[in-house]
Structures are given as structure tokens and as C-alpha cells.
Amino acid sequence: xxxxxxxxxxxxxxxxxxxxxxxxxxxxxxxxxxxxxxxxxxxxxxxxxxxxxxxxxxxxxxxxxxxxxxxxxxxxxxxxxxxxxxxxxxxxxxxxxxxxxxxxxxxxxxxxxxxxxxxxxxxxxxxxxxxxxxxxxxxxxxxxxxxxxxxxxxxxxxxxxxxxxx
Numbered sequence: 001x002x003x004x005x006x007x008x009x010x011x012x013x014x015x016x017x018x019x020x021x022x023x024x025x026x027x028x029x030x031x032x033x034x035x036x037x038x039x040x041x042x043x044x045x046x047x048x049x050x051x052x053x054x055x056x057x058x059x060x061x062x063x064x065x066x067x068x069x070x071x072x073x074x075x076x077x078x079x080x081x082x083x084x085x086x087x088x089x090x091x092x093x094x095x096x097x098x099x100x101x102x103x104x105x106x107x108x109x110x111x112x113x114x115x116x117x118x119x120x121x122x123x124x125x126x127x128x129x130x131x132x133x134x135x136x137x138x139x140x141x142x143x144x145x146x147x148x149x150x151x152x153x154x155x156x157x158x159x160x161x162x163x164x165x166x
Contacts, residue, residue, distance in 0.1 A: 077152060083166060085109045097152065099145035115149055117141035130158050133165055 071078050077097045080089035090105045098105070098113055105112070118141055129136040136156045143149055158165045 079110055081110065097150065113140070113142040115141050115143035130156055131165060133158055133160055
């Protein structure tokens with residue numbers, strides 16, 4: 001009887017160690033499963049964000065293309081300038097109305113159209129309005145490239161970015 005008791009006493013620590021290893025393995029497996037689940041959820045969120053950004057970007061590009069076509073196909077002359085009034089863009093209507101090609105106009109100032117029918121006070125008021133961040137509306141008496149005079153009803157809006165006129 002003493003021998004059986006001593007054998008079973010020796011087996012008990014081994015059984016406890018084996019059970020502890022099994023429990024330890026199960027806990028570690030649960031930790032791995034939890035980390036895998038978290039990683040999967042993060043990857044799913046990232047993928048969802050990429051898809052959303054792609055859709056928004058695609059819609060924005062479509063709207064920008066529509067806007068560009070509207071400007072290009074307008075019957076009204078459209079000129080864009082930088083802060084120093086150098087022309088950076090003209091549409092086809094500008095080319096038709098003024099006689100200047102896009103290549104000739106870009107880099108020039110809008111005063112290439114000046115006919116001298118309007119005095120300096122007219123242009124001073126126009127510049128003060130625009131550089132003051134306000135919209136200017138009026139009628140220009142312009143001169144085409146071939147010196148023909150034409151009238152153009154105009155609205156000039158300053159580009160304001162982060163509170164600064166650009």
C-alpha cells in the first residue's frame with residue numbers, strides 16, 4: 001500500500017504540470033485568436049477606408065471634369081490670373097472674342113485688351129475692389145488683337161484661400 005501511495009504521489013505533480021501546460025496552451029491560443037481578430041478588424045477598416053476614399057476621389061474627379069468642360073465650353077471669356085495679374089488660363093471664348101490664342105495670352109497681363117477708352121480711375125477702382133477681396137462687376141471696352149473694339153460685361157472674383165487673395 002505504501003508503494004501505491006508513493007507512486008500516485010509522484011504522478012500527481014506530473015498530472016498537474018500536464019494540466020497547467022494544457023491550460024497555458026489554451027490561454028495562449030485564445031490570445032492569438034484575439035490578436036488575429038483585432039488584426040482582421042483593423043484590416044477590414046483600412047480596406048473600407050480605401051474603398052470610400054476611392055469612391056469619393058472618383059466622384060470628385062468626375063465633378064472637376066464637368067466643371068472644366070463647363071468653363072472651356074462657356075460662351076463667356078474666362079481668364080484666370082495669378083496674384084500679380086499674369087494670365088494663367090484662358091478658355092476658348094476668350095480666344096474667339098479677343099483674337100489672342102491661349103499660347104499668346106498665357107504669361108501676359110489682361111491689359112493686353114486695354115483700349116484706353118476707360119481712364120485710370122476705372123482701373124484703380126477695379127483693382128481696389130479685387131485686392132480688397134470683393135467681387136467686381138462692370139463692362140470693359142476692350143481691344144482685340146487686330147485693334148477692333150468690343151464690349152464685354154465682366155465679373156471678376158478674387159481667389160481667396162485661407163483668408164489670403166491668391
